[in-house]
Amino acid sequence: MSAAWAMVRHRFASFAGMFVAVFLGVAVVAGSAALYLSSRPQAPARYDLAPVLITPPDPGTGDDRDRQSWTAAQATALATRLAELAGVTAAVPDPWFYVQRLESGRPTGDAQAALLDGHAWSSAALGGYRLTSGRAPAAPGEVAAGPGTTPGESVAVLTSAGPEKWLVTGTVDGPGLYVTDREAARRASGVRVIGLTVTGDPQRVADAAAAVVGTDGVVRSGSDRDALEPDSVTRIRWIGAQLLIALVTLGAFATVFVVSSTCALSAAQRRRELGLLRAVGATPGQVRRMMYAETALIALLAGLLGAPAGLMAAPLLAGPMVGNGLEPAGFTVTWQPMALAGAVLLGLIVALGGVTAAARRASRIAPLDALREAAADPRSMTPTRWVVGFLCGIGGGVLLAAMPSLPLETRSTAGLGAAMLLLSGAALLSPVLIVPLVRVVARPWRGTATGMLVREGTLTGVRRVASTAAPVLATVGLTVLLAGTVATIEVAAGIDETARYPEGTVLVPDGTPGLSAAAVTAQGAEPALTTRLLITHGDSTAGRDATGRGDALVLDRLSAAELGVAAGDAVTVRFVDGAETQLSVKAVADETSIPSGLVRQHDPDALTGMIMLDREVVPVPGARTLAIHDFVMEEIEDEGRLIDLFLLALIGLSAGYTAIAVGNTLLMATAARRGEFRALRLAGAGTGQVVRVVTAEALLAVTVGAVLGGLVAVVSLAGVRAAVEDEIGREIALIMPWGVTAAVTTVCAALAVLAASFPILRGRSTDS
Incomplete structure (x- = not known):
C-alpha cells in the first residue's frame, strides 16, 4: 500500500482521468440517488388528520385502476x-x-x-x-x-x-x-x-x-x-425515476470504461517500470495488488469528494425536474446519508472492476520483454479482441440481414440491437480500421513535414489513436442512432396516426383532462365518454378502458381472448361506482365500448377525450379545435418532449465521459512522448510546430472515430427506417441529427486539442 501511495503522489497526472471519471460517476450516483430516495410516494395532504x-x-x-369504488x-x-x-x-x-x-x-x-x-x-x-x-x-x-x-x-x-x-x-x-x-x-x-x-x-x-x-x-x-x-403524481415520479436510473446505469458503465482504458494505457506506458519490478523479484500477485491499491486510493479520494458534490448539486436539480414534469409540484430533496455511503462504495467497486483486466495483463509482463521493448506500440490487437470484435460485427450484420423476416413488432428493437453490436465491433476492431482510414485522410498532406510526422506518428501509435477514437466512435454512433431513430419514429408515428382518422378537424380539451358533456352537445354530437370497467367471466377478470357508444357491450379482441368469451356470451360488469350488472357481449372488435347511458348512470364524472367535427364549431370553455394532423403532432410532441429530455441527459452524460476519456488519453500519451518532442525541437522544430503536429494528430483521431461511428450508425439507422416503413406501410424520410452530432464531435475535438497541447505548452513554460 505504501508503494501504491507513493506512486499516486508522484504520478497523479497519470491518474487524473481516472480521478475525474470516478469523481463524476460518484457525483452522478449520489445526486441521482438523493433525488430518487427523496421522491417517495406520499398520501395526499387532505388525509393528514386521518391516520387510518x-x-x-x-x-x-x-392494475390499481381496477380498484372500483363502493357505492x-x-x-x-x-x-x-x-x-x-x-x-x-x-x-x-x-x-x-x-x-x-x-x-x-x-x-x-x-x-x-x-x-x-x-x-x-x-x-x-x-x-x-x-x-x-x-x-x-x-x-x-x-x-x-x-x-x-x-x-x-x-x-x-x-x-x-x-x-x-x-x-x-x-x-x-x-x-x-x-x-x-x-x-x-x-x-x-x-x-x-x-x-x-x-x-x-x-x-x-x-x-x-x-x-x-x-x-x-x-x-x-x-x-x-x-x-x-394520485396516479397522475405517481406517473410523474415514475418518469423521473426512469431518468435517474438511466443516469446511474450509464454513469457506472462509463466510469468502468474510462477507468479500464486509463489503466490499460497506464500499464502500457509503464511496461518498463513494471518489468523492472518483475526483474527485481516482484511476483505477478504483487503487481496486481499494487495496481488495485493505486486504483482504490484514487477511487476513495474521488468518491469522498464526488459524493458530497453530488448531494449538494441535487437540490439545484429539484426545480428543473419539477418544471420538466419529472417530479410533482412541491418536491424537495432531503438529506440522504445512504446515497452518500452507497455512492462512495459503488465508485470503489466500479473502479476496481475497471482495473481488473489491466492488472491481469500487467502481472503477465515478462521482465526481459518489457526491458527490451521499443518505443513503438506493441501488438495493438490481442486474439480475444479479434474474436470478440468479429463476433460483434458478424452478429450485427446477421441481425440487420434477418430484419425483413422478423415479426413487424420486433424489427425496430432488432435494429437497435444490431446497431449496438456493430458499434461494439467497430470499437474493438478500431486499431485495424484506423490504419487505412489514416492513410486516406492524411494523403493530401503527405508532402509536408507536418503531414508526414502526423501520418507516421499516428501509424506507429495505433493503440494511442484507437484509445482516443473508440470513445468518440461510441458516442457519435449512439448520438446519431438514438437521436435519428427518435426523430424518424416521430415522423412515422405522425403519418401512421394521421392515417387512422378521416380528414377534418377535431374538438379536443383545452387545459382540461377531457371534454365536458356541455362542450360535446354544443356541437350537436354525442359524448364519447371514457370509463373503466372490471369485466368477469368465470374465473377470469380483466380491467379495460371503455367508450360509451352504441346500445350494447362490445369487447376488444385482447379482452375477449383473456376472458375466453365470444359474441353472445354473458359477462359480469362492475362499474367505477361499485355497481354490478350482467351484460351480453354483442360483438368482438378493435375497442371495448358500452352503452353511453350506462356510463353516464354509473360514472357521472366521466369525460370525453375528443370528437370529430363535421359542422361549424360552437366556442365552449375547456375545448378547442385542431386539424387532424396538428392534433396528432401535438400528441406526439408532448411525448417527444420527455423523450428529448431523456436523450439530452443521456447524450450529454455520454459526451462528458467521452471528453474525459479523450482528454485523459491524450494527456497521458502526450506527456509520455516528451522525449520524442524534445528530439523534434533539437532537430529545429519550434514549439508552435510541435503543437500543430499533436493538434493534427488529435483531430485526426477524433475525425476517424466520428467517421467510423457515423457510418455504423447510418447503416443501422437505415435498417431501423426500413423496419418502420414495413410496420406502417409507407415511405418515410431518414432523418439525420446533424446539429447534435456536430456539437458532440466539436466538444470532443476541442478537448482533444486542449489535452494534447497542454503538456507541450506547460513543458515549454517550465523549461523557460
Whole structure:
C-alpha cells in the first residue's frame, strides 16, 4: 500500500482521468440517488388528520385502476360500522369529482389535479381544514373554497357536466372545493376512500377496523397510506425515476470504461517500470495488488469528494425536474446519508472492476520483454479482441440481414440491437480500421513535414489513436442512432396516426383532462365518454378502458381472448361506482365500448377525450379545435418532449465521459512522448510546430472515430427506417441529427486539442 501511495503522489497526472471519471460517476450516483430516495410516494395532504384509511378491495388484476369504488350506500353503511369502534372519533367517506376553476372563460390550474379537486364538506375534517370565514355549504350550488375567495362571491367552474356558477359560502384554510355531502355523492363516481380520525394508538384502531371491514376493503395505516398518492403524481415520479436510473446505469458503465482504458494505457506506458519490478523479484500477485491499491486510493479520494458534490448539486436539480414534469409540484430533496455511503462504495467497486483486466495483463509482463521493448506500440490487437470484435460485427450484420423476416413488432428493437453490436465491433476492431482510414485522410498532406510526422506518428501509435477514437466512435454512433431513430419514429408515428382518422378537424380539451358533456352537445354530437370497467367471466377478470357508444357491450379482441368469451356470451360488469350488472357481449372488435347511458348512470364524472367535427364549431370553455394532423403532432410532441429530455441527459452524460476519456488519453500519451518532442525541437522544430503536429494528430483521431461511428450508425439507422416503413406501410424520410452530432464531435475535438497541447505548452513554460 505504501508503494501504491507513493506512486499516486508522484504520478497523479497519470491518474487524473481516472480521478475525474470516478469523481463524476460518484457525483452522478449520489445526486441521482438523493433525488430518487427523496421522491417517495406520499398520501395526499387532505388525509393528514386521518391516520387510518380504508379503500375498496383489490380486484386481483394487477392494475390499481381496477380498484372500483363502493357505492354511496355501501360506503355509508361501512362508515357507520367503523364509527362505532373504540378510538374512532369520525369515519368519513370521501367521494371526489372533477371540478376546475374558470377565469375569463378559461380553465386554470393543473388539469390532472382537478380530477380530484371536488369533495364533500364532511371530508375537509380528514385534512384538518377549517372555515376561516363564512359558513359551510348547505344547498346545491353552494361551495366552500380555499384561500383567495370571499364568502358571497360567485365563482365560475367547469365540471363533467359543463360550466357552472357556484356561490361561495365560506373560505377554508386548505385546497379544494367543498360542496354538500349529498351533492358530492351525486357528482362522484362512487366512494374510494373512508378516512378515520382517531384518538389513542392508530395501529390498534387499524387492527380493529380490519376485523370490521373483512373482505369488503383494505385497511391502510402508517406508510401503507402512501399507496393513495394520485396516479397522475405517481406517473410523474415514475418518469423521473426512469431518468435517474438511466443516469446511474450509464454513469457506472462509463466510469468502468474510462477507468479500464486509463489503466490499460497506464500499464502500457509503464511496461518498463513494471518489468523492472518483475526483474527485481516482484511476483505477478504483487503487481496486481499494487495496481488495485493505486486504483482504490484514487477511487476513495474521488468518491469522498464526488459524493458530497453530488448531494449538494441535487437540490439545484429539484426545480428543473419539477418544471420538466419529472417530479410533482412541491418536491424537495432531503438529506440522504445512504446515497452518500452507497455512492462512495459503488465508485470503489466500479473502479476496481475497471482495473481488473489491466492488472491481469500487467502481472503477465515478462521482465526481459518489457526491458527490451521499443518505443513503438506493441501488438495493438490481442486474439480475444479479434474474436470478440468479429463476433460483434458478424452478429450485427446477421441481425440487420434477418430484419425483413422478423415479426413487424420486433424489427425496430432488432435494429437497435444490431446497431449496438456493430458499434461494439467497430470499437474493438478500431486499431485495424484506423490504419487505412489514416492513410486516406492524411494523403493530401503527405508532402509536408507536418503531414508526414502526423501520418507516421499516428501509424506507429495505433493503440494511442484507437484509445482516443473508440470513445468518440461510441458516442457519435449512439448520438446519431438514438437521436435519428427518435426523430424518424416521430415522423412515422405522425403519418401512421394521421392515417387512422378521416380528414377534418377535431374538438379536443383545452387545459382540461377531457371534454365536458356541455362542450360535446354544443356541437350537436354525442359524448364519447371514457370509463373503466372490471369485466368477469368465470374465473377470469380483466380491467379495460371503455367508450360509451352504441346500445350494447362490445369487447376488444385482447379482452375477449383473456376472458375466453365470444359474441353472445354473458359477462359480469362492475362499474367505477361499485355497481354490478350482467351484460351480453354483442360483438368482438378493435375497442371495448358500452352503452353511453350506462356510463353516464354509473360514472357521472366521466369525460370525453375528443370528437370529430363535421359542422361549424360552437366556442365552449375547456375545448378547442385542431386539424387532424396538428392534433396528432401535438400528441406526439408532448411525448417527444420527455423523450428529448431523456436523450439530452443521456447524450450529454455520454459526451462528458467521452471528453474525459479523450482528454485523459491524450494527456497521458502526450506527456509520455516528451522525449520524442524534445528530439523534434533539437532537430529545429519550434514549439508552435510541435503543437500543430499533436493538434493534427488529435483531430485526426477524433475525425476517424466520428467517421467510423457515423457510418455504423447510418447503416443501422437505415435498417431501423426500413423496419418502420414495413410496420406502417409507407415511405418515410431518414432523418439525420446533424446539429447534435456536430456539437458532440466539436466538444470532443476541442478537448482533444486542449489535452494534447497542454503538456507541450506547460513543458515549454517550465523549461523557460
